[in-house]
Amino acid sequence: MSRFLTPAKIGLLALIELYVDKAVPTSSIVDVLSFITSQLIDRDISGQPANGANRWEKAERTVSLVISIADFEKVLSPHTAASGMPGRSLWYVFLDKLWKINSLDALHDFFERRSELLVKTKEELRRDTELGVTPPGPEVILLSRNSPFGAFIRRAQLEFTRLRFHDALDLWKDFVKYRQTTAAFYRKKTPSFQRLSFDNVLLEGEMTWGCSVEAVASVAYGDMLRDDPSSTLPVSTDDIEKLLEFQIEQMQKYGNRIPQEIRHQFHDLLNDSYMVPSLSHYLSYLDAWRAGDYSTSFDLLHKYFDYTMQHRDRLFYQYALMNLATSGVTRRLYPLCLRRSLRPGENRDITCLNFALNWLFHFGRAHPEVTRELESNSMLGTGKESLAFLRSKAKETGMWTLWSSALVSEAKMTLSNGESIATALEHMARSSQILVERNMKSAMGNQLALSIALWDRLGISYLSSTTCEIFLRCHARHTLFDDELKVTCRQASMLALKGKYDEALEKLEKMNANSLRAWKPNQYWHKFRGIIKLRRDLHRNNLDGAERLLSQLLQSKDEDLEPDLAFVIDSLHIECLTRRGNLEEAFAKVEGLVSELRDENKDIALRVRLLLIKAELLDRCGRPQKAFTIAVRATNVAWRARLIPYLWPAIGAVANILNSLGDFEPAIQLLMAVLPRSLECENSAMTAKLYSFLGDAYMGMAGTMPAKSHKRREYMTKASEAIEKAFNHYSSMEDISKQCEMMAKRATIMKISGENQLANDLAAAYLALRRDAALLKD
Numbered sequence: 001m002s003r004f005l006t007p008a009k010i011g012l013l014a015l016i017e018l019y020v021d022k023a024v025p026t027s028s029i030v031d032v033l034s035f036i037t038s039q040l041i042d043r044d045i046s047g048q049p050a051n052g053a054n055r056w057e058k059a060e061r062t063v064s065l066v067i068s069i070a071d072f073e074k075v076l077s078p079h080t081a082a083s084g085m086p087g088r089s090l091w092y093v094f095l096d097k098l099w100k101i102n103s104l105d106a107l108h109d110f111f112e113r114r115s116e117l118l119v120k121t122k123e124e125l126r127r128d129t130e131l132g133v134t135p136p137g138p139e140v141i142l143l144s145r146n147s148p149f150g151a152f153i154r155r156a157q158l159e160f161t162r163l164r165f166h167d168a169l170d171l172w173k174d175f176v177k178y179r180q181t182t183a184a185f186y187r188k189k190t191p192s193f194q195r196l197s198f199d200n201v202l203l204e205g206e207m208t209w210g211c212s213v214e215a216v217a218s219v220a221y222g223d224m225l226r227d228d229p230s231s232t233l234p235v236s237t238d239d240i241e242k243l244l245e246f247q248i249e250q251m252q253k254y255g256n257r258i259p260q261e262i263r264h265q266f267h268d269l270l271n272d273s274y275m276v277p278s279l280s281h282y283l284s285y286l287d288a289w290r291a292g293d294y295s296t297s298f299d300l301l302h303k304y305f306d307y308t309m310q311h312r313d314r315l316f317y318q319y320a321l322m323n324l325a326t327s328g329v330t331r332r333l334y335p336l337c338l339r340r341s342l343r344p345g346e347n348r349d350i351t352c353l354n355f356a357l358n359w360l361f362h363f364g365r366a367h368p369e370v371t372r373e374l375e376s377n378s379m380l381g382t383g384k385e386s387l388a389f390l391r392s393k394a395k396e397t398g399m400w401t402l403w404s405s406a407l408v409s410e411a412k413m414t415l416s417n418g419e420s421i422a423t424a425l426e427h428m429a430r431s432s433q434i435l436v437e438r439n440m441k442s443a444m445g446n447q448l449a450l451s452i453a454l455w456d457r458l459g460i461s462y463l464s465s466t467t468c469e470i471f472l473r474c475h476a477r478h479t480l481f482d483d484e485l486k487v488t489c490r491q492a493s494m495l496a497l498k499g500k501y502d503e504a505l506e507k508l509e510k511m512n513a514n515s516l517r518a519w520k521p522n523q524y525w526h527k528f529r530g531i532i533k534l535r536r537d538l539h540r541n542n543l544d545g546a547e548r549l550l551s552q553l554l555q556s557k558d559e560d561l562e563p564d565l566a567f568v569i570d571s572l573h574i575e576c577l578t579r580r581g582n583l584e585e586a587f588a589k590v591e592g593l594v595s596e597l598r599d600e601n602k603d604i605a606l607r608v609r610l611l612l613i614k615a616e617l618l619d620r621c622g623r624p625q626k627a628f629t630i631a632v633r634a635t636n637v638a639w640r641a642r643l644i645p646y647l648w649p650a651i652g653a654v655a656n657i658l659n660s661l662g663d664f665e666p667a668i669q670l671l672m673a674v675l676p677r678s679l680e681c682e683n684s685a686m687t688a689k690l691y692s693f694l695g696d697a698y699m700g701m702a703g704t705m706p707a708k709s710h711k712r713r714e715y716m717t718k719a720s721e722a723i724e725k726a727f728n729h730y731s732s733m734e735d736i737s738k739q740c741e742m743m744a745k746r747a748t749i750m751k752i753s754g755e756n757q758l759a760n761d762l763a764a765a766y767l768a769l770r771r772d773a774a775l776l777k778d
Helices: 007-020 026-040 057-067 070-076 090-099 104-117 122-131 148-162 165-180 183-189 200-209 212-221 237-254 260-272 279-291 294-312 317-330 334-341 343-347 350-366 368-376 383-397 400-416 421-438 441-457 461-478 481-497 501-509 519-539 543-555 563-580 583-600 604-620 624-641 644-661 664-681 684-704 710-732 736-753 756-777
Strands: none
Touching: 007 026, 007 070, 007 090, 007 104, 007 148, 007 165, 026 057, 026 070, 026 148, 057 070, 057 237, 057 260, 070 090, 090 183, 104 148, 104 165, 237 260, 237 279, 279 294, 279 519, 294 317, 317 350, 350 383, 350 400, 383 400, 400 421, 400 441, 421 441, 441 461, 441 481, 441 644, 461 481, 461 664, 481 501, 481 519, 501 519, 519 543, 519 563, 543 563, 563 583, 563 604, 583 604, 604 624, 604 644, 624 644, 644 664, 644 684, 664 684, 684 710, 684 736, 710 736, 736 756
16 A cells, blocks of 8 residues: 555546646536545535535545546546547546556656646756757646645655555556456447557567466466455555544534444455554544444543554643543543543643633533532632633633633523623623634534523524524534534424424434434434423323333433433423322422522523422412412512513412412403513413413403403403413413313303303313323323
8 A cells, every 4th residue: 555646546647637638628627627626635625515414425535536436437428528539528538548558667657747747847947948948838738836736746756756666566556457447448439459458568468478478467467357356445545544534523523423334435445454544543432432332432542542652752641631531421430530631731731721621611510519529629719710711711822712612601601690691692792703703613503502592591482493593504514413403402392382293303303314323412312302202292191101201211311311401301200290190299309309409500590490380389289379489589580580481480370379369450460461472482381371370360350240240241251262362372282181171261151151052062172172182192
C-alpha cells in the first residue's frame, strides 16, 4: 500500500489531462470539474446543505472511487468528447488514455509528462529560452502550480518518485486490475485491442515466446487477472486517514453512528491494508460508545491512547482523561469521572480545563446528588459563579463556542431559578450575537432550544412551535442529532397536548433511521413514543395498557432516563394512580417528588407543577378548600417567575376553591380574565378544565337566583355553553372519562331546565360514550 497513490488517483490525473487538452466540451466542464474537485478537496464544494440522508455521501464517493472505476463511467458516459473521432463519448476518450498506459515503463512516462500540464517556473522558462524552445501560446491551458489541481499533480509526481521498485510494481498491478473491468467495452470500440493489450511487454513477447507468455504472465500477475477475491484492494494510507478523519468528524459533529454499508466497506479497506492507523481505534471507540457498548468502548479508548502516548508523549493525556470521564458518566462511574474531569489543570492546558469545567457544570445540573459534596468543597462556589468564571475565561482565550455555551447556560439557570426574564433574554441576545458573528451553525441547536423553552414558559405556544419549525427546516442539518431529536419530540409533545397523537407519532417515525442507531438517541426516541402512547391510553381510559407502558418506562428511570423525561413520566404515573382511585399512593408519590426537588434545587416550574397536582388531588378527595394555601402559593410563584402555562391553572384552582366556598361571582371574574390567554397556550386539557370550572361557577350563580327567573335561565344557558366548550376540548384530546363527566353535567342542566327530551338525548350520548370507551379499551 502506497502512502498516497492509487489507481483512482491515476484516473483523476488522466481526467485532468483531458480537461487541459480541451477534450471536455464546454457544456460538460462543470460536471467534470465538480467531480474532480469533490475528490481533491475535503470540504463539500456543492453548496448543498447536508442532512441525515446525504451526510455520508462523501465517504461513499471516496470508497466507491477507490474500489471501482464505475464512478468515472457514471460521470463521463453521458457526455460526448470535444476532440477526437466524432460521436465518441468522453468515457471512451478517457479509457483510451488509460489503456495507452500499457506497461510499467509507460506508467513512469505518464507521471513524467504530468509536468507539461503545469505553468513553468521562472528557471524553466529561462532554460527554455536558452535552448530556443518556443513558449506555449495563450490558447494553451496550463494549471497554476498552487491551484488545487496543480498541487495534486505535483504531489502525485513527488510520491511516485519516492516509491521503491516493488511499490511501483504493486501500483502498476493494482492499476491493471482496476482498469480490467472496462476491457470488454474498450475491445468493442477498438478493433486493434487484443487479449494481452493490458501489458505491451507481454503483447510484443507473444510473437517471440509463444506459449511461454502464459507462464510469464502467471509469474508476473498471478491470479489477479481472473478476479481473485483474495487479492488486495488498491487503497492508500492517505485514503484511509482521510476516511478516518471524515468519519470521526461526522460522529463528533452530528452525534450519529456510521451507516452499516460504509462501515462494512471501510472495514474491508482497513483489513486489506498492512498498516492500521491508531486513529481507527478512536473511531471504533466512538462507534461502540454511541452503540451503548461501554465495556468495549472503554477498552478501545485505552488502546487508542496507549498508541498515541508512545509517539506524542503526554500532550494528549488530559484529553484521554476527558474522554474517560465522559464514558464514565454513561457507565455511571461517577466518582471516577469527577476525579478525572479536573485533571487537565495538572498540565496547565487552559483550553481543556475550561471545557472540563463546562462539562462538570452541566453534569452537576443533571446529577446534583453526585456533585453536592464536590461543590461544597470547591473554591468555585455556586454554579452561577462557575459560569461567570467560564464566561470571562472563554472570552479572554477566544473560545467562542464555550463563551456562547456559558451565556446560554446562564440564561437557563436564570429561567430555572425563576429570576428576571429580561436578564435571560440579555444572555440569549449576547450568545446569538456570537453565533452570528462567528457563523457557528453547529451551536444553533442549543440556542434555539432555549428560545423554544422560553416562549413555552411565557405561554406563547405559537411562537414556540414556529421556532421548532425554523430549527428543523434551517438549522437541524448543521447541528447534533440530539438537538434535532429533542426539538422533534417537543413538536410531538405540543401535538399530543392538542390530542393529535397520530400526527405526533408520525413526526417521530419520520426521523432518520441511521441516526437512531446510536443507543442514547434510540432510547430517548423509544421512551418518548412510549410517553405519547401512555398519554393516549390514559385519556382513552385504557388503564391496563397505560400501566404496562408505565412499568416499562419506570424500570430504567434510575439508570438511563434523561432528566427532562423523568418528571413527565412521574406526573403521568400520578395521573394513572388518580384515575385508578389510588389517591393515597398518588399523594405519597407527590410528597416524595416535592422533597426530592427541594433537595436538588431543580427547576422552579417543576415545583409549581407539583403544587398544582397536589391541589387537584385534594379536589378529587372532596376537600378543595384545604388546597387554598397551595393554590395561592402556586399562583404567586408562577406570576413572579412568569410561568404562564402554570399561572392560568393556578388561578383556575383558586376559582374552583371559591366555587366550593359559594363565592361564584369572583370565580367567574377570575376565569373570564384568564380564559382568553389560556387559549394561547394551546393546551386542550388546561382550557377544558377552566371552562369546566366556569360552568360550575355559572351553575352556582343560577342556584342563587329565584326559581324560573330570567337570570336563572341565563346563567344556566351560560353554564351549558361553558360545559359544551369543555366537552369539545376534552373530545379533541380523546379524554373519554372527562367527556362522560361533561356530558353528565349537561344532561343534568337540561333536566333542571325542563328540557327533558334534550336531557334524554344527552343521557343516551353519555351511554354511547361509555360503550365506545369499553370497545376502545378492548
